[in-house]
Amino acid sequence: MDIFDKLQNLDKRVFYLLMALAIAIPTIHPIGLPVEITESVREVYEFVESLPEGSIVVIGFDYEPGDEIDLNPIAQAIFHQLASKHIRIVTIASFPAGPTFADECLEILEEYGYEYGVDYVNLGYYAGGEPTLAAFAQNPATVFPKDWHGNSISTLPLMQEVKSMKDFSMAMTLNDGPTGGTGTHEWVRQAVMAYGTPLIMGVTGVLAASNEPYVQSGQCKGILAGLRAAAEYEKLTGKIGTGTVGMDAQSIAHLLIVGFVLLGNIAMLVSKIKEPKDRSGHAGGEPR
Amino acid sequence: MFLKKTLPTIIAFVCGVTVIIAYFFNIPFFQTTAQEILKWQSVIAIFALGLGAINIIRVHSTNIRRAKGKNAYSIALLITFIVTIVVGVFLGQESEAYKFIFDYINVPTGSAIFSLLAFYIGTAAYRSFRAKNIEATILLITGCLVMLGRVPLGAKILPFSVPATDWIMSVLNVGGQRGLMIAGAIGFIAVSLRIVIGLERTAYGGD
Amino acid sequence: MKISTDIGVWIGALSALGIYSVLIKDNPFYTMVEHIFVGASAGIAVVVGINTFLNSAWSPMIEGKYLLIIPILLGILLYSRYFEDIAWLNRIPLSFLMGTGAGVAMRGAVESQIVGQISATMVKLTTFDSWIIFLGTIFSLSYFFLTFQRGKVTGVTSQLGRHFMMAAFGAAFGNTVMGRISAAIGRFQFIFLKWLGLG
Incomplete structure (x- = not known):
């Protein structure tokens, strides 16, 4: 068995070890590679910049543990920008863990002097996915008579200004897929198509490609996909956070996978070239 | 027979048709009824959360009984x-104890489980x-x-990968994904329609 | 290096290590951590469910919206599935959920996923990119024409459609890798920076 055959049948634990090192080393010793701003992220940034000062936006925390490393930094980066324009924020969640993530991300608003109930509200969790989002869009008070902290929403000044989805200058979903919660298609249907409220998405990498047609069709104003988009957004807002810190490890890990894919293909190619030779060697000859 | 088969079909039909009419026609009766239906379904859906919990209790209490308490x-x-x-019910969701469970058990373990895919996806890519x-x-x-174009180091090694990724995502990918999206929506609408008009009773436990 | 003295950080780090130990070999430590996670997750779902029920159904009902008793009773009927004799009763709340869900999804899907997408494709084809999007959509749609026998032309277009979809899947895969690695980065940051105090 030569090196190429060995490469074709490499023990997967060798790869696991290399992958662990590829993530661990840049985590401990960051390289500080510069992150360039892409057009798609800039478009989202500029769209949010164009929102009227003091308007209200709704943000859906539609993800569960495991995807917070991608989506919490996006939420925080967006909150920094919204707060700098004093745009008020209402959060809802379609996963049980969502309201707690929202609470953790909303904490950064304190540095801008935001007051709970006046400038931001965490309405909490709703069950039922899309039909409940539709009910919320028609009249938020029917789905959330109380907020996440148990306050009646009639006592929250911010919620007195919100009678339907139309009252939000922008909707955003931080989304990791439709299983168990409200997906991105559902947000397009209930926010954009039903009420004409502009929508942006913060999604995990896996959802970026499948939602791109919505951007091209204008049904979605833009997509922030994963940690990379968070890093770019942090650069745009000037508030460096966990998105930027993770990009070095992301770089090395991606390179490792691409390297291995190329190596696997080279090994396959070499084995293919050698194959007919081996066969001709045996053909016609008597086995010894 | 009426209660077991016909009633569920009528309920699905009435609910489905009412919310559709309310969407396309501004008739106050349908608007109000649809809003009530949507609210009611949100309440029923809360109870569905408990089904998973009961299944877990059933499976694991059976495991413990079978192993005579040694599992x-x-x-x-x-x-x-x-x-x-x-902790969540009696101390509250804002208590330190609840946050401890969330931040130090639920999130780290959940993230670690999800991140196992980083390792598996790499070997899968290598092999397939x-x-x-x-x-x-x-x-x-x-x-x-796309893998190279998404990271700063990839852009340094192969600068072409950045514009290529943008083009793949916003042009090539859109063509393929849009076909999938339209075809998927047609299938999805067909199934939804079958549920509403009672041809897909298996969706709600019928036969 | 400054190891954390926070018990929570220790538990979080050891839980993550327990999960990663499965990469070497399936082992009891991994199974235990996995079971604890399932217990905590299910517990959190129940807690959130109870609070949501109290906030959005029970309180409004006792404050005067008495009709909410109907969905509450329907919700309870979901549990009839655990009693053989009355298991059929759960069809009533399920039909309510399914009918409403199907109606809501259907009404928006026509506009957003069919009309919206087709009109975005049927634009003036003045650029190379708009041609690619147009042809990609037509070709990949033709792959799903299953109701008639494919001829020469439709055979070619559906084959080209497969190529477009493969490009889309490749793009999705590249992005998926990024997402999964992000999750690992989060845990590694927790272990090396927060727990071990390295870096």
């Missing part, structure tokens, strides 16, 4: 389950991303270009 895994699961509920035919080669090239 440490199931015991640990049930203890964590009960402690979390007691082979340029054996045209389709596999297209998959391989677009996958690798």
Whole structure:
């Protein structure tokens, strides 16, 4: 068995070890590679910049543990920008863990002097996915008579200004897929198509490609996909956070996978070239 | 027979048709009824959360009974389950104890489980991303270009990968994904319609 | 290096290590951590469910919205599935959920996923990119024409459609890798920076 055959049948634990090192080393010793701003992220940034000062936006925390490393930094980066324009924020969640993530991300608003109930509200969790989002869009008070902290929403000044989805200058979903919660298609249907409220998405990498047609069709104003988009957004807002810190490890890990894919293909190619030779060697000859 | 078969079909039909009419026609009666239906379904859906919990209790209490109390895994699961509920209900979701469970048990373990895929997806790519035919080669090239174009180091090594990724995502990908999206929506609408008009009773436990 | 003295950080780090130990070999430590996670997750779902029920159904009902008793009773009927004799009763709340869900999804899907997408494709084809999007959509749609026998032309277009979809899957895969690695980065940051105090 030569090196190429060995490469074709490499023990997967060798790869696991290399992958662990590829993530661990840049985590401990960051390289500080510069992150360039892409057009798609800039478009989202500029769209949010164009929102009227003091308007209200709704943000859906539609993800569960495991995807917070991608989506919490996006939420925080967006909150920094919204707060700098004093745009008020209402959060809802379609996963049980969502309201707690929202609470953790909303904490950064304190540095801008935001007051709970006046400038931001965490309405909490709703069950039922899309039909409940539709009910919320028609009249938020029917789905959330109380907020996440148990306050009646009639006592929250911010919620007195919100009678339907139309009252939000922008909707955003931080989304990791439709299983168990409200997906991105559902947000397009209930926010954009039903009420004409502009929508942006913060999604995990896996959802970026499948939602791109919505951007091209204008049904979605833009997509922030994963940690990379968070890093770019942090650069745009000037508030460096966990998105930027993770990009070095992301770089090395991606390179490792691409390297291995190329190596696997080279090994396959070499084995293919050698194959007919081996066969001709045996053909016609008597086995010894 | 009426209660078992016909009533569920009528309920699905009335609910489905009412919310559709309310969407397309501004008739106050349908608007109000649809809003009530949507609110009611949100309340019913809350109860569905408990179904998973009951299944977990049933499976793991059976495990413990069968192992005569020696199944440490199931015991640990049930203890964590009960402690979390007691803490969340009696101390509240804003208590330190609840946040401790959320921040130091639920999130780190959940993230670690999800992140196992980082390792598996890498080996899967290594083993299966082979340029054996045209389709596999297209998959391989677009996958690798996007992987490189998404990270700063990739952009340094292969600067072409950044504009290529943008083009793949916003043009090539849109063509393929849009076909999938339209075809998927047609199938999805057909199934939804069958549910509403009672041809797909298996969706709600009928036959 | 400054190891954390926070018990929570220790538990979080050891839980993550327990999960990663499965990469070497399936082992009892991994199974235990996995079971504890399932217990905590299910517990959190129940807690959130109870609070949501109290906030959005129970409180409004006792404050005067008495009709809410109907969905509450329907919700309870979901549990009839655990009693053989009355298991059929759960069809009533399920039909309510399914009918409403199907109606809501259907009404928006026509506009957003069919009309919206087709009109975005049927634009003036003045650029190379708009041609690619147009042809990609037509070709990949033709792959799903299953109701008639494919001829020469439709055979070619559906084959080209497969190529476009492969490109889309490749793009999705590249992005998926990024998402999964992000999750690992989060845990590694927790272990090396927060727990071990390295870096």
